[in-house]
Amino acid sequence: MKKLLIIILIGVGFYQWSVKKSNPIVTPDNKSQTASYQDSNTVKNAYENRHSNVQVKGSGTVIRILPDDNEGSRHQKFILQLSSGQTLLVAHNIDLAPRINSISNGDSVLFYGEYEWNSKGGVIHWTHHDPNGRHVGGWLKHNGRTYQ
Template sequence: MLPQTGTIKAWKGDRGFGFIKPDTDGADLFVHIRDFGRLPEAPRVGDRVRYRPTQDARGRWRATDVKMQKVQSRIGPPDRGRRNPLVSRLAAKRLLIPLALVSVLTALVGKTIVELEPELSVTAEQAEQAPATHDLELARLYENRLSDVQVRGVGVVERVLPDDLEGSRHQKFILRLQSGQTLLVAHNIDLAPRLTGLEKGDQVSFNGEYEWTRHGGVVHWTHHDPAGRHEHGWLKHRGRTYQ
């Protein structure tokens, strides 16, 4: 079908989806954050978009191949000419991480490794022990208002929120990173087990998809993808992995 234009009528930033009102007559179309591809910042109500209507396997219409045409005025855009002090502090710490890990590289032979930085690879366990590196990346995403990026890290529970029971059920809580940045975690408990006994002060490691918000960001997709199209996410709490 030919591309069409419309306006974002509703957007749930913590869930990563919304609805587009077509310029032509017709029902509102569902749209997911993944259908935008790379975005300079998160979508908002009122943004003008160009999209391609597509029917899914169940015959339901949705918007795909979505491109921004005109965005609503953003309040307080990031200052590109001034370095975020949080990023500057973390950058200094980042220089120390490769040196600290050189001594353990010889122990990596025969182990599965994951890429932490382009110039350095470490085990998954060691990656979780380098919060400054993850915090640096999350600070960069926040500073540049980027979304739809797979991230991992570790934080301390600052607040446990009530479950979101609208649509798919989500367990929600706020993590504070070592850098001071806060993240809202929206964990789909229809697809993954609930974190049991979660309390303020607990440490939680995460692997999920980041979406920008002015409060620090949201991490979702902290679960497996039944369709196998999205990278599997997870949460780790008190020695147990939830995905």
Template sequence: MIKLSGVTKKLLADDLIEPRHQKFILQIEDMTVLVTHNIDLAPRINSLSEGDLIEIYGQYEWNHQGGLLHWTHHDPKGRRQGGWIIHNGKKYE
């Protein structure tokens, strides 16, 4: 799990196959990561736009394209610490 902030570089189409995910590319300094935010477990960030600054806490997994950030939601089974996204002062978890 990692906490960081960045700017949304590109909004992608939602993945509507369950579990559904809101997807976007986040620019963090000189690298980018794909964020997959589970919208079956946490609210979708409807007001998110390219160029928005967000804070995020989630599980990072490296790949050759910069990495993937997921688990940006609560744990419905309560077995581990959940993640979150803060956008415009509102926390999505």
């Protein structure tokens, strides 16, 4: 009886761990969500610990719009300032997702993508769908519109 209880507890613990590490769930309103990355401090923690390849969700205010990167896959680029004060470069692939034409300094942008560490605050990319289906789809939201 004791062994059975231990096995059940181990199974439940493993199940809960695996759910947190699972792929995104598509909800009825078509918003991607990953349970383990809903913490608003994830970007801050990834930066402070120099982590990369971390799927994150958050929001920030546009403080600078940069020229597009047109080498290889084209990327729209801008810098967000998060509520923590941290800055974050957004590199949004405009060969795979629509460009945000109406973006301006001071605008609020929500994001879901992959964080890559750098000394300036980090970069968010994969803010679009993966046409090959091998990577979690990301998005940007601006003025009520989703860009993915």
